[in-house]
Amino acid sequence: MSKVKLVATGDTLLHSRIYDLCKTKDGKYDFTKKMAPAESLLKAGDISVVNLESLVAGEELGLTSFPKFNNPVELAENLKSFGTDLVTNSNNHTMDLGEEGALKSIENLEKVGLMYVGSHKSKKDQKEFRIIEKNGLKCAFLSYTAVTLGNNAPKNKGYLLNTIVKSQTKEIRREIERLKKEKNPDAVIVSVHFGREYPLYPVSAQKEIAASISDAGADIIIGHHPHVLQPAEWIINSRGKKTFVIYSLGNFYSGQKGLYRQIGGALSLDIIKKSNKSADIKVDNPVLNLTFVDANRKSGYQMHHLLNYIEKNPYIKTEHGDFDSLDVYSELSKRYKDWMPEMKLK
Template identity: 85%
Template sequence: MAKVNLVATGDVLLHSRIYDISKDKSGKYDFTDKMAPAKDLLQAGDISVVNLESLVAGEELGLTSFPKFNNPIELAENLKSFGTDIVTNSNNHTMDLGEEGALKSIENLEKIGMQYVGSHKSKADQKEIRTIEKNNITCAFLSYTAVTLGNNAPKNKGYLLNTIVKGQTKFVRQDIERVKKEKNPDVVIVSVHFGREYPLYPVAAQKEIAASISDAGADIIIGHHPHVLQPAEWILNSRGKKTFVIYSLGNFYSGQKGLYRQIGGALSLDIKKTGASIEIVNPSLNLTYVDANRKKGYQMHHLLKYIEKNPYFETEHGKFDSLEVYSEIAQRFRDWMPEIEIK
């Protein structure tokens, strides 16, 4: 039997309130201290995937914050140093700076040797299948957004942004079929930017899209966009196969404020292979918290492991008992998937 541990995180999307205080004396941006726990969480997996929701076109095109995001190049470099194997880059901010921004962001990812999927520099690049092989198990990665908020790629340059239009997953199905025919991976992992911002449970459109992608042959579906954690569940599809889906991994590292917007996590799954048989087991979620309330001091906008926090969270909306919040999140997830471990 072979086994691979997959780790996935939610949105990395830096507001100016974070990068403005993250420049060192040399003029470079450095987030290694602020994101320190990310290293342990990402390196714990054999394969790690991060949702990079911001462009990393860098200062050359001008750093920008809400509502259009462009982050420093160093953010991607830090994620690479933490052990990130691949980033997903299809979302409603991919086209914030138009074609120039999307291409520059990809160029910077390529410079540091970071794999990406979801936004591509050409049709040929879009057709190139992203696979990672570890411990004799091959994982294929695909990524799409069902949310553009009007930030669409030019009609003749759809490769810049893999898009699900009006919930129609025909192109996802075609891609999965092609991936399986050309590469025959053991596992197909599909990341989807979908749903509405901030609900603690998935909306109907998310469930419909996930069910369709499961039926198309996805083994694992990782959701993004709501900026808060949403539960995971197993989908039994018409093929008689089970798909693991987590509807939203929330914010991993972001400048957003609000209790549940500051809580994220790193998903962990074991993928076991016995002969030609694949089993996905041991789902767990390591909770994290971004301390956005401190006005001064070392921990301002620092990513923290949840268990390292004080007995309460203090946000701009008040104080919250950390144990009560943990219990609510754990119960919310276990109601949908009793075996999931919340750490």
């Protein structure tokens, strides 16, 4: 039997109120203390994936915050040091600084040694599948966005941003078919930027896209964009195969404010193959390790620290009020277990 533990996190999207706090005396940036729990969460996986929703084009192109995001290069360096194997970079902020920004961000990811998928530097780069092999299992990663908010790639340069147009997933189906023919991976993991911002449950478009991607042959679908946690479920597709989908992993590390915008998590899944004779894999043991970004102005040194959720006890203090952490945990637990009883929240 072969087994890989996959860890995936939600959106990493730094506002100026975070990176300004992390500027060092030598003019550089260091997020290691603010993001400290990320290291143990990411290194717990055999393969760890982070949704990088901001460009990391760095100071060369000018750091920017909402509504257009460009973060320091050091963010990518820190994610790499924390144990990140791959970042997904297709989203509605990919083209915030146009073609120049997208290419500079990719250049910096390559310098750091971070594999990326979703936004690419050329057609050739886009055609090269991202495969990570661990413990005898080959895992393939794809990434697309159904949301651009008008930030589209230039004509004839669609490689800069993998998109789903009008909820049509024919291109994804073709890519998965080509992937399986050329690389024969054991598992296909598709990250999708979709839905609407802030609903605590997926909207119909998310469910339609997920069902179609499942039917195309994905084993795992990881959702982003709503900036809040949304439930997970199993999809049985027309082929009779079962796909795991989590509709949104929320914010992992971000300067957004609001109770559920400050709560995120690191999802872990076991990908299991019982024998080399069988082509089928099993996705098992879903666990969501909850996190919280402290955005309370009264927190002092703790301001914008990433924390394990269990550290927020007994009350969560936000600028919009104080909340009983056990009540919030109970709501989150019910929301997930109503859709997937075996999901564990920590």
